[in-house]
Amino acid sequence: MPGNKLAARAVTVSIETLFYLIAIAVSLLAGALVMAAAGVSPWEAYQLIWKGAAGSSGALKETLVKATPLLFAGLSYTFAYRCGLFNIGAEGQIYIGALMGTMSALLLPSMPIYIHLPLALFCGLLGGALWGGIAGALKVGRGASEIINTIMLNYVAIFLISYMVTGPMKEAGGSLPQSASLPDSAVLPQLLGSRLHYGFFLAILTAIIIYWVLERTTWGYQIRSAGYNKRAAEVMGMPVKRNMLLVMMVSGSLAGLGGYVEIAGVQHRLMQNFSPGFGYDGIAVALLGNTHPIGNVLSALLFGGMRSGANAMQRVTGASTSLVYVIQAIMIIVMVCNRYWLGGTKKRLREWLIRKLDKTTGTIEAGAAGSLEI
Amino acid sequence: MEAEMWVSYAAAAIRLSVPLMIAGLAILFMSRSGILNIGMEGMMLIGSLSGVLGAYYTGNVWGGVLTAMAVCGVVGLMFGFLVITTGADQVIIGTAMNLLGLGLTTVFGRSLLGMGTEAVQVDSIPVIRIPLLADIPWIGPALFEQNTLTYMALLLVPAVSLLLYRTQWGLQVRAVGENPLATDTLGVKVHRIRYMCCIIGGMLAGVAGSALSLGILNQFTENMVAGRGFIALSAVIFGRWTPTGTMMASLLFGGADALQLRFQNIAIPYQFMLMFPYVLTMAALAWFSGKAKQPAATGLSYKSAADRHA
Numbered sequence: 227m228p229g230n231k232l233a234a235r236a237v238t239v240s241i242e243t244l245f246y247l248i249a250i251a252v253s254l255l256a257g258a259l260v261m262a263a264a265g266v267s268p269w270e271a272y273q274l275i276w277k278g279a280a281g282s283s284g285a286l287k288e289t290l291v292k293a294t295p296l297l298f299a300g301l302s303y304t305f306a307y308r309c310g311l312f313n314i315g316a317e318g319q320i321y322i323g324a325l326m327g328t329m330s331a332l333l334l335p336s337m338p339i340y341i342h343l344p345l346a347l348f349c350g351l352l353g354g355a356l357w358g359g360i361a362g363a364l365k366v367g368r369g370a371s372e373i374i375n376t377i378m379l380n381y382v383a384i385f386l387i388s389y390m391v392t393g394p395m396k397e398a399g400g401s402l403p404q405s406a407s408l409p410d411s412a413v414l415p416q417l418l419g420s421r422l423h424y425g426f427f428l429a430i431l432t433a434i435i436i437y438w439v440l441e442r443t444t445w446g447y448q449i450r451s452a453g454y455n456k457r458a459a460e461v462m463g464m465p466v467k468r469n470m471l472l473v474m475m476v477s478g479s480l481a482g483l484g485g486y487v488e489i490a491g492v493q494h495r496l497m498q499n500f501s502p503g504f505g506y507d508g509i510a511v512a513l514l515g516n517t518h519p520i521g522n523v524l525s526a527l528l529f530g531g532m533r534s535g536a537n538a539m540q541r542v543t544g545a546s547t548s549l550v551y552v553i554q555a556i557m558i559i560v561m562v563c564n565r566y567w568l569g570g571t572k573k574r575l576r577e578w579l580i581r582k583l584d585k586t587t588g589t590i591e592a593g594a595a596g597s598l599e600i
Numbered sequence: 601m602e603a604e605m606w607v608s609y610a611a612a613a614i615r616l617s618v619p620l621m622i623a624g625l626a627i628l629f630m631s632r633s634g635i636l637n638i639g640m641e642g643m644m645l646i647g648s649l650s651g652v653l654g655a656y657y658t659g660n661v662w663g664g665v666l667t668a669m670a671v672c673g674v675v676g677l678m679f680g681f682l683v684i685t686t687g688a689d690q691v692i693i694g695t696a697m698n699l700l701g702l703g704l705t706t707v708f709g710r711s712l713l714g715m716g717t718e719a720v721q722v723d724s725i726p727v728i729r730i731p732l733l734a735d736i737p738w739i740g741p742a743l744f745e746q747n748t749l750t751y752m753a754l755l756l757v758p759a760v761s762l763l764l765y766r767t768q769w770g771l772q773v774r775a776v777g778e779n780p781l782a783t784d785t786l787g788v789k790v791h792r793i794r795y796m797c798c799i800i801g802g803m804l805a806g807v808a809g810s811a812l813s814l815g816i817l818n819q820f821t822e823n824m825v826a827g828r829g830f831i832a833l834s835a836v837i838f839g840r841w842t843p844t845g846t847m848m849a850s851l852l853f854g855g856a857d858a859l860q861l862r863f864q865n866i867a868i869p870y871q872f873m874l875m876f877p878y879v880l881t882m883a884a885l886a887w888f889s890g891k892a893k894q895p896a897a898t899g900l901s902y903k904s905a906a907d908r909h910a
Binding site for chain 2: 260263264265266312314364367368370371373374375377378379381382385386388389392393506509510513544545546548549550551552553554555556558559562563565566567
C-alpha cells in the first residue's frame with residue numbers, strides 16, 4: 227500500500243535528518259573546542275558568526291553571495307562523483323572560467339548586456355569545460371588518473387592567471403596584479419542596494435538543471451550506471467569512454483561558470499588569488515550535501531553563512547577565519563564516520579520506530595520497511 | 601664569479617629539494633602499500649607548526665623535529681584509521697586532511713606564536729661543514745655545507761630503497777599495494793602493514809614540514825607549505841614510485857624552485873617556472889601509461905577476507 231511505503235520512507239528520512247543534525251552539532255562542538263584552545267570564547271564567536279550570517283537582511287544577502295561560488299563548486303564535484311569520477315580540480319576550473327569570461331568581457335567590442343553577459347558566462351563555462359576536459363581526455367586516452375591530473379591542473383591554472391594579470395592582461399597604468407574592470411555590459415546586475423547579484427539565482431537554477439539531468443534523463447541514467455559499475459555499463463553497450471570525457475567537461479564547466487559568476491558578480495575584475503579555495507570547499511559542500519544537487523544547495527548555504535559569519539567574527543575577535551576550514555574538515559570526517567559506523571544503529575532505530583508505529587496505527591507492515599533503503 | 605653563482609644555486613636547489621624528498625618518501629611508503637595520500641599538504645603544515653612549537657618549548661631544534669614526528673605520527677594514525685578501518689574514500693579524507701591542516705595551523709599559529717614580524721623565531725637546524733669533502737671544488741660547497749637534515753634526507757633514500765626492495769617487510773608492503781587479497785591469503789596482515797605505512801608516512805611528513813620551518817626558515821608562517829605537499833606527490837609519480845626516482849624528481853623540482861627564486865629576471869616569467877613540476881608530472885603520467893604504473897590497489901580500501909563473512 228502506498229501509505230505504508232510513505233510512512234516508512236518518512237521514518238527513514240527523519241532518522242537520516244536527525245543524524246545529519248547530530249553530525250553538524252558535533253562538528254560545531256569540535257569547532258568550539260578549537261576556539262577555546264585558541265583563546266577565543268566559543269559562545270561569543272558563534273554569536274558573532276550567527277549575526278554575521280543571518281543577523282540582518284544585509285548579512286543574509288552576504289551569505290547568499292558567499293554561497294554562490296560554493297554551490298557551483300559543489301555541483302561540479304557532485305556531478306563527476308555521481309558518475310564515478312573524482313574532480314578535485316574545481317579550483318583550477320574556476321580560475322580558467324574566470325579568465326575566459328573576463329577575456330571575452332574585455333576584448334569583445336561593446337554590445338548590449340543581453341548579448342554580452344550571456345556570451346561572457348558561456349565563455350566562462352567553456353573555459354571550465356576545457357580544463358576539466360584535459361583531465362578527462364588524459365583519463366580516457368592514456369588511462370592517467372583524473373585525481374592527480376585535476377590537482378596538477380589547479381596549480382597550472384593559478385600560476386597562469388597570476389601570469390596573465392601581472393603580464394598581458396594587467397590593467398594599463400595600474401600597479402596591482404589585476405585586469406581592467408569589466409564593462410557594465412558584462413557585469414551581473416545586483417539587487418537594489420546590496421551586494422547580492424543574480425549569479426545566486428543562476429546557481430540555484432543550475433542545481434535544478436543538474437538534478438534533472440542526473441535523475442530524469444537517459445544520459446543521466448547512463449552516466450550514473452557507469453559510476454556504479456563501469457564494466458556492466460560497457461557490456462550494456464553504453465559509450466562509457468565518451469561519457470567519461472563528457473562528464474569531466476560538464477563537471478569542469480559548472481566550476482568554470484561559477485568562476486566567471488564570481489568575477490562578474492562580486493569582484494568585477496580578474497585578480498590573482500581571487501578564490502580562497504572555493505574549489506576545495508566545494509568538495510566539503512558536496513559531501514555534506516550527500517552528493518545530491520539539492521542537498522548541495524542547503525550545504526552551500528550553511529558554508530556560505532559560516533564564511534560570511536567568520537568574516538564578522540574575525541573583525542571583532544581577531545581569531546582567524548581559517549576556523550571555518552577546521553569545522554569543514556571535521557564535518558567531512560564526522561559525515562564519513564556517520565555513513566560507515568552508524569549504519570547498524572540507524573537500521574535498528576528505524577526497525578524499532580516502525581514497530582512502534584505499527585502498534586499504534588497498525589498501518590505499516592514490516593516488509594515494506596525492509597525494502598526501503600536509502 | 602660565474603662559477604660561484606652556480607655553486608650557490610646548486611646549494612639552494614638541494615636545500616629546497618629536501619622537504620620535497622622527505623615528503624615524497626612519506627607518500628611513497630603509503631602509496632606502495634596502496635594508500636593514496638593527497639592530504640600531504642595539510643600533514644606537512646601540521647609538521648611545520650608543531651616543529652616550531654616543539655623547538656620553542658623545548659629550547660632545542662631537534663626537540664622540534666621530534667615533536668613534529670610525534671604529532672604527525674598521530675595524524676598519520678588517524679588518517680589510517682579513517683581510510684583503513686573505516687574504509688572511507690582516500691581522496692575525501694585527504695581533502696579533509698588538507699582543510700584540517702590549513703585551518704588548525706593558521707588558528708594556532710596566530711594564537712600561540714603571533715603573526716607577521718612579531719612571530720616567534722627559533723634556531724634553525726645547524727649547518728655542518730664536512731671537513732675535507734667540503735674542500736672539493738664546485739661539488740664541495742654545494743653538497744657538503746648543508747644542514748644536518750639534508751644529509752639525513754640524502755641517506756634516507758638508500759635506506760628506504762633497502763627497506764622496500766631487500767627486506768621481507770618491504771616485499772610485504774609492495775605486495776599489499778599490488779594485490780591485498782592475494783597477500784592476505786598468504787597470511788600477511790594487510791591492515792597492519794597499511795597502518796605501519798600510514799604512521800611512518802605521518803612521521804616523515806612531520807620531518808618534511810619541519811625541514812621547511814626549521815631547516816629553510818626559522819619560524820612558522822601561514823600556509824608556508826604552499827603546494828609542496830602536492831609537488832611531493834608529483835615527485836613520487838614522476839619518480840615512478842621508487843625511492844631513487846623520487847629523489848631525482850625532488851632535486852629537479854627543487855632546482856626549478858631555486859631557479860625561479862634566484863633568477864627573477866630571466867626571460868621566462870617566474871610563473872612558468874612554478875608550473876614546471878605540475879606540467880611535467882602530467883606529461884609523465886600520460887607517457888607512462890601502460891608501463892610503470894602506480895601500485896594496482898591504490899585508492900581501494902580492503903576488507904579482510906576473514907571479516908567478509910563475519
